[in-house]
Amino acid sequence: MSTSEFKTMKTSKVLRSKAQEFLANRKKIEILNEIIKHLDSGIDVHSCLMSLELIFTTLLKEECMYIEIVPLKPVEKSAENEFKMGLKNTYEKFFQKVLDSLESNSNKIQIQGLNTAFALISNEGKHPLENVNSNGRCYVPLNKLKSVLIKLLFANNNNAFLINKYTEYLTYNDILFNTWKLLPSLTQKLSNPNETYIINYLALLSKMQVYQNSEENLLCANEDDTLTFDENVTKKVLNKIWNCVMQWEHTKATHKQVLIVLLENVLKHLEKPLFLTDFLMDSLDVGGPVSLLALQGIFTMIQVHNLDYPDVYKKLYSMFEPEIFHTKYKARLFYLSDLFLSSSHLPESLVAAFAKRLARLALIAPPEDIRIICMLVGNLILRHPGLKCLIHRIDERSPNTDPYIMEETNPAKSNGIVSSLWELQTLQNHTLPSVAKAARFINNPLPSVQWDITEHLDDTSEKIFENEIRVLSKLVVLAFEKPQGMSLQKGEAVRKYWNI
Numbered sequence: 001m002s003t004s005e006f007k008t009m010k011t012s013k014v015l016r017s018k019a020q021e022f023l024a025n026r027k028k029i030e031i032l033n034e035i036i037k038h039l040d041s042g043i044d045v046h047s048c049l050m051s052l053e054l055i056f057t058t059l060l061k062e063e064c065m066y067i068e069i070v071p072l073k074p075v076e077k078s079a080e081n082e083f084k085m086g087l088k089n090t091y092e093k094f095f096q097k098v099l100d101s102l103e104s105n106s107n108k109i110q111i112q113g114l115n116t117a118f119a120l121i122s123n124e125g126k127h128p129l130e131n132v133n134s135n136g137r138c139y140v141p142l143n144k145l146k147s148v149l150i151k152l153l154f155a156n157n158n159n160a161f162l163i164n165k166y167t168e169y170l171t172y173n174d175i176l177f178n179t180w181k182l183l184p185s186l187t188q189k190l191s192n193p194n195e196t197y198i199i200n201y202l203a204l205l206s207k208m209q210v211y212q213n214s215e216e217n218l219l220c221a222n223e224d225d226t227l228t229f230d231e232n233v234t235k236k237v238l239n240k241i242w243n244c245v246m247q248w249e250h251t252k253a254t255h256k257q258v259l260i261v262l263l264e265n266v267l268k269h270l271e272k273p274l275f276l277t278d279f280l281m282d283s284l285d286v287g288g289p290v291s292l293l294a295l296q297g298i299f300t301m302i303q304v305h306n307l308d309y310p311d312v313y314k315k316l317y318s319m320f321e322p323e324i325f326h327t328k329y330k331a332r333l334f335y336l337s338d339l340f341l342s343s344s345h346l347p348e349s350l351v352a353a354f355a356k357r358l359a360r361l362a363l364i365a366p367p368e369d370i371r372i373i374c375m376l377v378g379n380l381i382l383r384h385p386g387l388k389c390l391i392h393r394i395d396e397r398s399p400n401t402d403p404y405i406m407e408e409t410n411p412a413k414s415n416g417i418v419s420s421l422w423e424l425q426t427l428q429n430h431t432l433p434s435v436a437k438a439a440r441f442i443n444n445p446l447p448s449v450q451w452d453i454t455e456h457l458d459d460t461s462e463k464i465f466e467n468e469i470r471v472l473s474k475l476v477v478l479a480f481e482k483p484q485g486m487s488l489q490k491g492e493a494v495r496k497y498w499n500i
Helices: 004-026 031-041 045-061 079-101 109-125 144-155 160-171 173-186 193-207 229-247 252-269 273-284 289-303 312-318 322-325 332-342 348-362 367-383 385-392 422-429 433-443 461-472
Strands: none
Touching: 004 031, 004 045, 031 045, 031 289, 045 079, 045 109, 045 433, 079 109, 079 144, 079 252, 109 144, 109 160, 144 160, 144 173, 144 193, 160 193, 173 229, 193 229, 193 252, 193 289, 229 252, 252 273, 252 289, 273 289, 289 312, 289 332, 312 332, 312 348, 322 332, 332 348, 348 367, 348 422, 348 433, 367 422, 367 461, 422 433, 433 461
16 A cells, blocks of 8 residues: 555544544534635545535434524524534535535546535435425425536536436436426526537436436435426426527537437427427538438438438438448448338339449448448348349449449439449459358348348457458368477478478
């Protein structure tokens, strides 16, 4: 154990001992002030937070700061009430210091600060500082919970680490529900909030579910307290705040994050999803992952909400460029393409253009993508048996006589239907046996069941190489004669030239 670690452990024990000494004699207020003064010095912040958490959670449990307040009557002036009021003021100041610790550069201090904040919120909910007419309902000190959320959302830097920690408390239904209720007051109505705020806001929103947790855990409730989790309220809140989110001016980074949160968390709960049509259409023209995410949103709108967008296939067709093989979102593009082209009612000329473009790109694609492309093309032929003509013309067509126009952006004008899949025949000579085997499906009768490309979307070149080595290593003969000492075996060609 290093000297610094030993010193920290020793300091922690000293502070805990002082906390227990104060709790044993509450009149020794100087001990409490000493610990707080040590916290203000910025030294041993983690240990100070733990010691003061022990003190104030104990005081809350024993209701040592509770003052009975009668409406329209002044608080009784007594030495006991003055002492309680002093402790209460110290407690409120300490909670502010806990909030300040959430801005620390140390992740360890940030985590401890958040844990301390929720320990105090939990105990104050169970043992309020003033008389609360809860009528058996779970009470959450919203002012303190809101203060924590403000620190998370309005930080000067990306607060993803601390927000991830906050989500652990969203497993409690009372914290989840009341976080939803507080969000509208924390949602900026301005059209141009700063990028950091938007990223933090979306990070929190992506972690929040509209429905209550399956396990009915409550952080701030006593044994008999209950909570009515109204899912209609959470849905209304989501719709209200999302209208604000859509009005924000987004950078490229936040635009992408908005689409991710929209597709994965928000879209299914919106009351009027068709209002997003213009936003999704504009996003299609941005390019890169933003366009792809917008395409996924449009597919959902077409499939679920009957949106009519005739140029969607032209847009999808234009996304298949050689650059896709060097992006992180290519797996999503392959998956979406299989979904978009799953209908058997699409014109064969359109589908043939996609099959041909995919086959042409397969000539320059990495091995893991070639296998997926072969499956995609195979699925297209299974859905549209008329595309078998592309296979039958392989011997009649060659690269020099291919009528397909690769540069044409309109699939209907690419001449794909009058071409052939000679590219797949070429790929049958690929150096990797698994890739060559995938391209040979055109030589055999087609299967009755489509290929499931989702099983191979995460394949990598390293994985394919390891599989090939695993297969070939069983075929390599390392020795066919038992060695006899250090001498070479009979028949070795080396013995003709060397005397060993």
